[in-house]
Amino acid sequence: MNRLIDKILDLKKKRNAIFLVHNYQPPEIQNIADILGDSLDLSRKAKESSAKTIVFCGVHFMAETASILCPDKEVLLPELAAGCPMADMVTGKKLRDLKKKHPGVPVVCYINTTAEVKAESDICCTSANAVKIVNSIDADKIIFVPDKNLGHYVSTKTKKDIILWDGYCPVHVAISARHVLDAKKKHPNAEVLAHPECTPDVVDLADKILSTTGICAYAKESKNKEFIIGTELGIIYRLKKENPDKSFYPASESAVCQNMKKITLEKILWALEDMKFKVTVEENISKKAIGCIDKMLKLSI
């Protein structure tokens, strides 16, 4: 293992690369991160970095977003098949059809979308800033794609009328209210921290609704010693590492994003050796999509 990591770090230097790693990645990948974070952190850091190569340890839409933001860098995704099923639940064509039904209504897209969908949207958001972004829009009605659960959560925090798309994260909807109630019974002193991709009945049972980095920051600051975590299991490693004196209980052991686990150390080495797999976006799409991501980043400072 150490030889493998040495080889990776050696090549990383040669390629002038940075490792951007999502909070759901396996422990050994989190351990070599330059930046470990949520979708908002990672897109910000991609833009700010002076490295020539970005190795994105996450899923395809995240690498695509980095590629749009950094046209002068090589963005590598070590496993091209690491996708996000929710991002594939809406396409550019389907969104254009919806926009025709609601002429003039602004579109907010979750960052978990393809570049083509971002190119059709007015502004993008992440789980960390969705409420702020929606409330910043000067319109009474908005279209929100693709996550109906995040969209529903936002609708409880705004006066705006939100037209929802029927998309969802298969990993987060696998966490049920029953799971949370059982965990609360076992750990009555624990605070429940959940991601807004969870279903409304789970959100209603949570003490805090936060992005993945928001969950990590809250757990660190809180005086509480026990937490029930309503999101993907990969985050538990970071939470335990950063808070060795606290206990973290997954709401559901089945909340595993298999796509996030497709990145391995070997694949990172091969990515750096062969400079693969390069994630690029056609210029005509990238030009349109960058505005919607940049607007979000400006509003999230």
Ligand code: 13P
């Ligand atoms: P975060 O931006 O909160 O990390 O969420 C990304 C994601 O894909 C959650 O499923």
Ligand code: SF4
């Ligand atoms: Fe997509 Fe859900 Fe996996 Fe996040 S956890 S990358 S939303 S499938």
